Amino acid sequence: MKRFLETGNFAITEGAILAGCRFFAGYPITPATELAEAMSFRLPQEGGVYLQAEDETAAMHMCIGASLGGYKAMTATSGPGFILYADPYGWALGCETPLVVLNSGRVGPVSGITGAPGQGEFYLTRYPTQGGNFEAICLAPNSAQECMAMTVEAFYLSERFRMPVTVLADQLITDGFEDISVPENEEEMKKMGFRTWSRKIHQGPDFYPATDEIDIPPVVLGHNTGALCSDWTPTEEGYDIEEVEAHHKHAYRLIYKVRNHRDLFNHHYDKKFMDDDPDLIVVSYGTPSRVVNTAVSKARDEGLKVGALRLINLWPFPDEFFGAKTKYLAVELNWDGQLVREVQRAVPKDSEVHFLGSCGDLPTIPDLIETFEKVLKDEPLARKGWKLEAW
């Protein structure tokens, strides 16, 4: 095991290499640029290829091409680039191409504020492309070390499910320096819970079976298997077809291969003080969860019966954690309220759901504790500049 004081970007690079990634294409964008730079330095040392693309659309399409040729591939961006991934993301979902996408969130919409953390892409990671008829997988680490772990995990899931997997971080996690341990061999990787999956090659002829099965090797071109992949609705062999019945089978696969194998990733969460039926469950992910965890511990010291639920596996949304009929508070880095809507959907009827937003800046611990108190006392939450707690 090697230890470093390094950034999340460094950790992601090392995680990708451990997972077998040997191709990265990207386009410079704050705050994901340092990851591209780290890849450009590290990949050639491992015999891997770093390419700079003419734009984000090309970057992810180049990753698709490399993955279609048998490489494990990755790209990284921030919100304004992630929106340009919509096009290749849909292609990769439809053709079931494994690859990993990192999105380091900043403040939006559009270019917004480049050097501050934001969580405006919660739903965008669920619907990274148009058209619907698919499930998406998204993992949200909250530290540099976890960035490494979730990058390795994202490669693992992308191979088994044959699909792109998003790692959603934010500017504070990817740019911040932290203590990082990098495993040096497979045994150490196993000890750290890192799972890997090697690339296999589909031999055909039914490249797109109408089942919810996982562990089907993806399409790899150049092995003369007669593999076909396209942007159109495929037959099981990959021919383009304009038929509702074929589309139904295709959509079934894209949705249920994920929904029916939730057991593979629903252990990715973090709970604090959740065993005594707390009166308030504080839900968060990514950087804000670190402040939330501290605030919840302090609130407990002060006698408030609060618990913290941190989500790592964001999509598919882990509804199973929201079975308690109690009060909920979603803390997130946006002002419009995104996570909170999903919490509202998942909780039992008549549960109370509240929202605490901020953006570009983390909520403070006193702010959080004050909010917990107000929610517990049924007092209205008036937030900076807003009269009502509206979301």
Added chain:
Amino acid sequence: MEYRATEITSRYLRSRKIPSTACSGCGLGMNHKIVIQAVKELGLEVPDIVWGTSIGCAGRQTFATWKGDGFAGTHGRVYAIARGLRIALPPEKKIILTVGDGDAFGIGLTHLIHSARSNADMTVIVNDNLGYQSTGGQYGWTTPQGSKTDSSPYGMFEHNLMSEGMDVLKILKGAGATFLARHVAMDGAWAVETVKKGILNTGFSLIHMPYPCPTNFGSRELGSRNQVNIFRWIRDHSAPLGEEKEDTFWATGIWHDASNSRPEFSQFVHETVEKIRRTGTI
């Protein structure tokens, strides 16, 4: 030259997709046949080529026709996919892309230019039906000026990539393409020879091949779906390079041949990576 469709189709094409669903009288099949004939004359076999296609008439009608491995990109992106794939494929595998003019010269032009810039080994056949015909017939970036289309009812009056002395091949030459040519669908054996040279270039080759679309372009511009009219019109407006007349839209032949004059993208990248891996420097 004698084209025996049955022989080349059974050797190289999938019976499920040939004949294609293109409109009857469409000239796309002539272009397609020229390319397959070139493949045959080079002695290439199905495993030697991975075939990519684009969106639109040219892309959709040629997708999955190749007996071997095939892929299709969304609007304009196939050149970026092909570049990533080029890195992963062994150098002896050829990539051929059959695409349309809207895809290559409109939405995909940036990716096309960067493929030329990097000299990635691929042969791009731009099947030009003079606009967006699969969407019903709107003008594109090579539509001759004055042409009536559904989106230029008064005649196409925008400056485009083939108007007023402009030529899209000049842009690609400037970007670093190592083989560029133009033929119309009626050029037959002559076009086959050119496509062969394009495939033999280990680098970025592009052959621009206008072809007749009787259904949309022909019916709107010439007022008739009669395929003979549009075939004649295209033939009459083309002439071999150096023999252009006043009304020539398409000067045909090899436009720029710098085959194998500079390192190919993927080979160069892999060699450089290997050097860095061994020595830590380039």
